[in-house]
Amino acid sequence: MPPVRNGIPNRGEEDEVCPVCKSSRYLNPSMRFLINPECYHKMCESCVDRIFSSGPANCPVAGCNKTLRKNRFRTQTFEDINVEREVDIRRRVMQILNRREEEFASKRAYDDFLEQREEIIMNLVTGIDVAKTEKDLQTYASxxxxxxxxxxxxxxxxxSSFQEQQTFEKEQARLRRQAARQEYEDERREMLAGQEDVLRRLAAGKRDDAAAIAREGQKVLLKKSSARRSEEDRIRQKQAALRSSDAKKSGKAVTASQATGDTGLVKGLKKIKTPEPEKPYSPFAGFTTKRDYYTLRDFYPSSYLEPIRNDTRMQAGGFDLGEYYSRTLLEAFAGLGCFIGDEVSKRDPTSTLGISKPATEGAAMAAVSTSIANEETA
Known part of the structure; x- marks a missing residue:
């Protein structure tokens, strides 16, 4: 079992000695080690400044020929370098394969995507088909x-919304604690004031009135406390209703991101339906507004409209005789383009103006039989 130093197990001198300059943390406690995500070889900060300050260079560790840059060096977060490497790979892959559940056609398709993403991560971590996996990721990203x-x-x-919600909840909790303290102080103050009032009335009253004064003081305190509790319940109900409405709005506000259908790497995405192009706006729902049967004039003689034409009170209200002329003529000539015979024949080819053929034959037979009966009677 490795020795323990300050509650942290010491993994030996390999973690305490720079592989480049062989400096030891034992002799230099302020030494700071850095790693580069390209190869994850640890070296001290002074070696990084000395080797990579002039530009990119090969890794000085024996057997590693990867080109490193100074701006990529950072402090190690986890004690185990394998965990550090897996976390970086997972973060990079999840930034590329960041599809959301609402983008998939079914829950099964989303679960398959999650499994595929974990398989890609494990391939990169364990070194299985690294070249092919990296190529697939780059193709998908592009x-x-x-x-x-x-x-x-x-x-x-x-x-950001989660952080704001956390801040809001903390502030609400602080306000509730403050309101509870204020409520306790108000209740205590009212109780002391009620007791002082009862004592003052007892001191100024008669001995026989003591029980009545005590009962009256108790009723006043109970009435105040019940009114305060009802007001608090009303405020709580209002706050609960506001929270539920905010939750519904936030749930409706979540929208799916732009999906492009199945790609070469991710399967099961929803198909994108291209919306139909919007038709030009027509205020009459597609009906023609051409005036083929009349010509609109600026003036029509009318004994009824002449007083209105010269009345400034009517004109001030926005009344326009031109609009009145146009609407009246349009309503008058609106039915000239409608041919009932053609519409009825389209609905029922065997009918003529709404009278079906069997009904016509039956009426003719009834008329003939009626005429015969009349002749026999005569």
Whole structure:
């Protein structure tokens, strides 16, 4: 079992000695080690400044020929370097494969996507088909730039919203504690004031009135406390209704990001339906407004309209005789383009003006039989 130093197990001198300059943390306690995500080889900060300050260079560790840059070096977060590497790979893959559940056609398709993403992560971590996996990731990233950026923006909005919600809840909790303290102080103050009032009335009253004064003081305190509790219940109900309405609005506000259908890497996405182009706006629902049967004039002689034409009170209200002329003539000539015979024949080819053929034959037979009966009677 490795020795323990300050509650942290010491993994030996390999973690305490720089592989480049062989400096030891034992001799230099302020030494700070850095790692680069390209190869995850640890080296001290002074070696990083000395080797990579002039520009990119090969890793100085024996057997590693990867080109490193100074701006990529950072402090190690986890003690185990394998965990550090897996976390970086997982973060990078999840930034690319950041599809959301609402983008998939079914829950099963989303679960298959999650399984596929974990398989890609494990291939990169364990070194299985690394070249092919990296190529697939790069191809997917280049083909789905818009959806990746959209989902990243949604994640940032959700994180910001969550942070704001946490801050709001903390503030509400602080206000509730403050209101509870204030309520306790008010109740205590009212109780003391009620007791003082009862004592003052007892001191100024008679001995026989003591029980009545005590009962009256108790009733006043109970009435105040019940009114305060009813007001608190009303405020709580109002706050609960506001929270539920906010939750419904936030749930409806979540929208799916831009999906482009199945890609070469991700399957089961919803198909995008291209909306039909909007038709030009028609205020009469597609009906023609051409005036083929009349010509609109600016003036029509009328004994009824002449007083209105010269009445400033009517004109001040926005009345326009031109609009009246146009509407009246349109209503008068609206039925000239409607031919009932053609419409009835389209609905029922065997009918003529709404009278079906069997009904016509029956009426003719009834008329003939009636005429015969009349002749026999005569």
């Amino acid at each position: 083909e789905n730039v818009a959806s990746i950026r959209s989902n990243q923006a949604l994640e940032r909005e959700e994180a």
